[in-house]
Amino acid sequence: MEQRQIVINHKKYRFNPGSTILEVAAENNIRIPTLCHLKDASPTGTCRVCVVEIDGLPELATACNTHAQDKMFVLTESARVIESRKETIRKFLASGNHNCSIGTNQERDWSLFQAKVLTDDGAEELCPAWGDCRLQDLAYQYQVQGGTSAKKPVNYPMETVNPLIIRDFSRCILCGRCIQACNEIQVNKAIRLGNQDTDPKVIAGSDVPLKDSDCVFCGECVQACPVGALVEKKSRYQWRPWDSEKVRTTCPYCGVGCQLNLHVRDKRIVKVTGVEDGSPNKGRLCVKGRFGFDFIYSDERLKTPLIRDKDRFREASWDEALDLVSSKFIEIINQSGPDALAGVSCARSINEDSYQMQKLFRAVFKTNNIDHCART
């Protein structure tokens, strides 16, 4: 077979036909920054952060959707490329309420801006995505400062009417990732780009709140949003990446068994995201997996053993409760044999619990009267 070679930053690499420049670079550990690019979705080249210089082409090209070609000569960090990326990032930062720490070493301008944003947000905190924002990362990497140019007025108010997701258009950079997440990954087709000619905006249905649209609150769009434009209501301001740890676990709801990252702060789950590339869900979650974690903190949890006392229950110690259970079970076994006991295990609890319960019935009580809701 004819060998195809591309030259990136003066080094030669072979590649499979059909690969994009971004893919060839990634395979060879050359990092080209991206922003709008979403894994498993079709590349769009919208944000222009991944631009590279190709010998012989007058314009810079977007690496995510330009195919590698034989004898192509590519520079990924040339002066022109870097200047272009800086300008792109500057433009994004100037486009909305990006009040993270990026601008903090600015003078008065930034303070005024900050005051205005806090009013817009109705909050005392910096952007909820601060510390977990791709745009902020890029701004640090390319040393671009925000808060230097005039802000556009915010034309669309924040959407807070649904119980789970806050849509803050003042921070939307129109990268399109949420739209791809909704249409190409989850295929819920709830949102799209609207008002394209006048003042573009990501819209649901005929520009209605998410709760009145086809949205099923999977939150894939939130996970995809690189900035603070989409955030979980439950997690907003509850969480910064540096004060929480990630704990990988398995979803407690359906039989798909999605892999979750629990973001845990002070021993409390504050946010849940899908484990990128984890099997079986490849980062995807549904509404229950993403937003159904806080039941464990309910005030109504059982906190102590309870023993029936006529029509009510009274609190008891473990010893008292377990002694009562054991003595009653022993009495029943002695009078009526072990098969007068029966147990139902739990199809939601961990394997180790079910194992232990059937062992208790079989090895200790000596009955096989153990079942669970296997068929529901």
Next chain:
Amino acid sequence: MTNSFSEFSKARMFLVIGSNMTEAHPVAATFVKNAVQNGAKLIVIDPRRHRLVNFATRHLPLKVGSDIALLNSIMHVLIRENLYDQEFVSTRCTGFEALSEKVGEYPPERASEICGIEAGIIRETARELASVKPVMVCYTLGITEHTCGKNNVMTVANLQMLLGNMGMEYGGVNPLRGQNNVQGACDMGALPNVYPGYQKVDDPAARKKFETAWGVTGMSDKPGLMIPEMMHGLTNGRVRGFYIFGENLANTEPDMNKVAHELKSAEFIVCQDIFETETTRFAHVILPAAAWSENDGTFTNSERRVSRVRTASPPPGVAKPNWWIFREIAKRFGHDWKADSGKEIWDTEISMLAPNLGGIKYHRIQEDGLQWPCPTENHPGTPFLHRSGNFTCGLGRFSPADWTPPAEVPDEEYPLVLSTGRRLYHYHTRTQTGRCEGLNDLLGEETADISLADASRMSIEHGERIQVKSRRGAVCVKANVTPEVPEGMVWMAFHFNEGNANWLTNAAFDPFTLTAEYKACAVRLERM
């Protein structure tokens, strides 16, 4: 599942039967939708026009409980028109003659009368299924929750063997499990007839093996009772002590009045749970358990993948891990169980006793889980079963079955069929999702989903409160008039105590699995 979720997005054709995947298994559905966007075909067999139907190449809205008639008829066409996989059938399967004879009784014209799908469409569907190889079949409780549940399951398997779609990637028979760890609870032997790893309690060698491992003698050789038998036993004193771990039987079992009566008759009930529920009301002792995220362990998903569950928070009050509670009771019977953590229980007991899990150890599943069978520590796990048609018991056996109607069918007094299931925003009886901020706001009460035709015939408005009555009970709910539901059907869930469909459902069971017929009973609607 014989196959894996990772195969979904590359499959070429799906047959989804009795599975409302976008609501019950939403992430699995995303992979099916991805495949369809990449050109795969999707055939949906379901009485309801649920969301996945929007992506289907073909939707067969069969009558509730007529699956066997329809599938037998499809097989009838496959055999008559010589469209089945003769090579696979002759080399890998037995019992073809009997199957051929049985499905011979289901020409499309006859099946059509039973299932309500036109004969011509049955023929086209059969041809379509034979046109692509392999076809991946997925099903859920729409297949199992019938009095003919076991026969339904076997009939689906018959179809896939006839098409030669077993033992390969992108094919197979794939039941999506309703609850996160049903697969695991079965694997662990929380079943009356098998020990962990499906070793039979009436096999003396297996019994000996477990007696030795557990250091005891005199274990029972008699398979135990299944849940409906236990419940019945409460009323006649055959079962005197009942230990309910984490199940809200009062709301999840059919015919809630009957269940309440049974639980009320019990002499001594122990409930171990994380919340008070409708069921704990009947308890004599309630033991507070640690919840998900409050202790370490494993779940096994539908594709047989054992994945880790980890601790994030401490349990409230003095609540304890379930395994610890069982161990404490054993101690009071004079048994000293060594293992003192989820990891120890798994690594030193479960994986040593269940051969298919032998190679799975905690240190191997720190990130992605492993799919059993995984017999040894250098085994990579098994994404799909029966590779190249090697069935566990030698040849694949066709088990032909006849169609039987649901135990209760509509009549003049109760002219509609009630079918039940789950909705997206909640899970079972909401002991969990009902306490999650936001989820209750998205769906705060039960509704009865009815068709436009029935609504207009009875002049019921969308959102109007109506009564749904069966021979067992009545509930008051809002009508949800929707094109998803066909004429003659009422569809409800069991998430709310008030308006719970299980006040209405019929406690009729499959004679083999004792699975209840949640998917079909007769009801009538009344305006208030």
